[in-house]
Amino acid sequence: MPIYKAPLADVEFVLDSIVGVKALSTLPGFEDATPDLIRQILEEGAKLCEEVLFPLNQSGDAEGCSFENGVVRTPAGFKEAYQTYLEGGWTGLSCDPAYGGQGLPKLVNTMLEEFICSANLSFGMYPGLSLGAYNALSLYGSDELKARFLPKLVDGTWSGTMCLTEPHCGTDLGLIRTKAVPGEDGAYAITGTKIFISAGEHDLTENILHLVLARLPDAPAGTKGISLFLVPKFLPRADGTPGPRNGVACGSIEHKMGIKASSTCVMNFDEATGWLVGEPHKGMRAMFVMMNAARLAVGIQGLGVAEVAYQNAVAYARDRLQGRSLKGTKAPDKPADPIIVHPDVRRNLLTARAFTEGARALGALVAFHLDLAEKHPDARQRQESDEFVQLMTPIVKALFTDIGFDAANIAVQVHGGHGFIWETGVEQYVRDARITQIYEGTNGIQALDLVGRKMGQDMGRLLRRFFHPVQAELEAAMDDDGLLEFAGPLAKAFGKLQQATALIAQKGMKDPEEAGAAASDYLRMFGLVALGWMWLRSVKAARAKLAAGEGDAAFLDAKVKTARFFMAKLLPQTGALFTTILSGARPLMEMEEAAF
Template sequence: MPSYKAPVDDVLFLLNDVIGIDRYNNIPSFAEATPDLVKAILEEGARLCEEVLQPLNRVGDTEGCTRNDDGSVTTPTGFKDAFGQFAEGGWIGLTADPQYGGQGLPHTLGAAINEFVSSANVAFGMYPGLTQGAIAALTIHGSDAQKALYLPKLVSGEWLGTMNLTEPHCGTDLGLLKTKAVPNGDGSYAITGTKIFISAGEHDLSDNIVHLVIARIEGAPDGTKGISLFVVPKILPTEDGGLGARNALGCGALEEKMGIHGNATCVMNYDGATGWLVGEENKGLRAMFTMMNEARLGVGIQGLSQSEVAYQNAVTYARERLQGRALTGPKDPDKPADPIIVHPDVRRVLMSMKAFNEAARALVLWTAVRGDIAHGGADEAERQAADDLMGLMTPVVKGVLTDTGFQNAVTAQQVYGGHGYIAEWGMEQFVRDARIAMIYEGANGIQGLDLVGRKLPANGGRAVMAFFGEVEGFVKENAGDEAMAPYVEPLKVGLETLQQATMWFMQNAMTKPDNAGAGSTDYMHLFGLVALGYMWARMARVAQARLADGADNKAFYETKLVTGRYFMERIMPEAKAHYARISAGADTLMALSAEAF
């Protein structure tokens, strides 16, 4: 059976030493985040994930959810009790506004906990995860009355939330949506339509489910300019916040899926359901994107989480599985064979996963800090710069971490050989569960297009130039340090390659947009390589400093340095291949007629 150990020490290293969250004490959410409190929260979150959530991961996969005759949905055995512990512990409201019952701690800390939860049980984590997105959307765009009514219930976990975008004919192109909203004359609207792929659309974990639904008000403009956002509760609240009549909506079916069986993915039917406008009329997409951006970063964390838990189990197996002898001679002559971890190719795949996971975790937390600064920074220029970088990095984190996370889950399965294909070992579940992260909240091809088509040119390229400037500054600052050369020189080459690719788009994509489309996925991964490499260079600098200071945990820092060198030697060179494909352009790719395929 699989196991999971939350990487608490690694997160503490990143928060305290690499990112230095104590530097942000001027931001209200960080003011209360003392080192002792952060450590205690991470350790308690780890305990909950390891002891309560992880043992239910296989249960959720094998049992799945059940739709009952009355349209209600029963979650797998143990999920309801586990959610009770999760909600009672205040985990949903960890980063929420104290005004509504939250703890007001940094979103950076919330991101770390979300990784633990997703690694332990990704299907379970989607229930509170979507609720956190609904909390964010209502906090920013909801009216004072909506905030007062819904946020305390969502923050406490008494009610849970969802997001309803996709329709049977309409996924990424939301301008095609058909769900309609008709004014009732009392400030509410009648919502009618069908939504599909709605995660946590119906379940038995909470007393009520608060759906955020996009729809088109009668007479609204066509396309995305006519989209509005509505809050549509499963059970209509009373004036005092209690539960009234059942709303005219329900789960028409549960999707039969490849993975994440423990989460109820529903077809939701709205039959004149009562809803209330959130934010401005016809401005719903902007409000929904608040939730979408939260969700995209959360999905990036899911990619990392499945990579991490698959890696941990592959390492355990590689240490124990006896097969063949080391090329340099027996390592365990008293045994019939050596453990497979002695073989270079097994070490190659384990090292690749380890190098990715540790850099990806750093990138997630580094990006999350930008979000905290954007929301709470005292200086307007600082908030703007942080928001720019947050927007720039969102498609990179979502696309690169989920593509590579799935690849690593498959690679970890390969370490097991035939056992990896057998359900009882758990590895094939990680593969199936990881696969969806590449698709939902905007398929990864869309993330590449978003990066190249929207994020690069935004505000005259302000965000990407700021990122280039930050990495260039780090390279120059450490250029004369011989010990840092193995990290800085490859990073410099990677950055120059990324800048070349950016310039190539500027010169070749304006007049021929297919060039941008043809190279967008490679560009996203090239950007990800440089961002991950930047994280490794930063980690290496800290590790060297700690060793020079005589740190007690010498092995931890030495391992960091070796893993970082592996990334720079074996993974960073992929940057050149990405650039070669980008600069090849779209001619061959677009040459064949549709009939020739």
């Protein structure tokens, strides 16, 4: 049976030493968000995830969702768990108090999301989609729509979806055919089919609010002709209760590789009543609010899977007896040594750990800047934080989900043959993690976003939000002899990243395929340097605490040793990536299509 304990000690270290969480309570509206309150909230969230959600993960995977006569039922225990989730107020954690939310920082919600995704990724899809709908509606909905629908999303009695993909188009949303015909009462009749709609139909809430991309009759071609509409499953009555069924129905659910307890639906809209969100033909702007938030959230899904996979790999490696240590017997009272003594097993475990803890620090820093971008009183700081988040969004989404899948594979490998067996629990993490590299824009699309949009935006201004603080961190570290073994490898990798950036920018201006060919390698390289930055900061904080005699010495010592592993064994991958980037587009593009 798999295990899970929320990594509260590491989260506390990250919030204190990497983010500087105390600063949150100085922001307008976050005065109550003190470190003590945040710690208490996360401790309660950890209990919910460990005791309520995690026990349903394997059974939910085995049972999956069922579909009959247009009705989707979630696995046994999910309705009760969702009710417990509602009663705890978790659906409105970071939502506006004006609509019933608790108004806490997005950073807190991000940390909780990691716990939820470790405990039960399928369950987390339902409230996660609702939060995305809340974000889009709160920014672009009319006052009437917000007053009517946001309180229901915030208290969780109604849930939300995002309906983009159609049978003939996924990433290229300019091809969508769903149409919206205006009526005389200000509403619209929405007709079309959407596929791969997560949480499109289920039995957890009394109503479901679909945010749907569609075209008006006079819409121009392409993405400039897309509008966004709110289409509820049940039309609300004047008193706010669900009324008659709208013209939207689930046609089927997908039979998937993973996240089986999350319903993935084909949704048919047949002159369904909907209301315009935002301006006509400006739907992509509103939808990108959901998409960008969802991309960050999917990155956290990858982190959550990585953490639980790592925990299970370590537990098995400590218990499994096999062979003897290469340097001599370690457990003379046992017939064999635990496999954790073997170098290759340790390589696997440390790889998963170094990536997971580095990603946690980076994810928390990005979430912190989300809060600064919204709440900081200085306009310049708000802009700089927003630009940092924009830059890091494709990196968080792609890098973290790659890490999650890799860590899940490592857990299976450490378990050996037992990892391939369903009862052990770790093979589910491989299946669940795989979709995170695909939905909300494949990781290849994230790489193209990074080199095609973010790299050159405003003459590289977004890049400066990363390059400048990393440079400053390195310059300060070079004056500390105790940090040189960590700062040296990072400085080398950072220099290669700067060279790669200039090279791609130069080649890409002449030939876009050169940038496209380098994109995925560049994103991975960028991500490794970003994690190296986090590890340098972590070592600096850990050494300071050790010198002052503060904190758990064993925990802090492990931080330093994990950082050493990352710098020595993982960060050097940037050298190979740089060489690959230098090779250009020709090895990819010279092959004739017929030769494949």
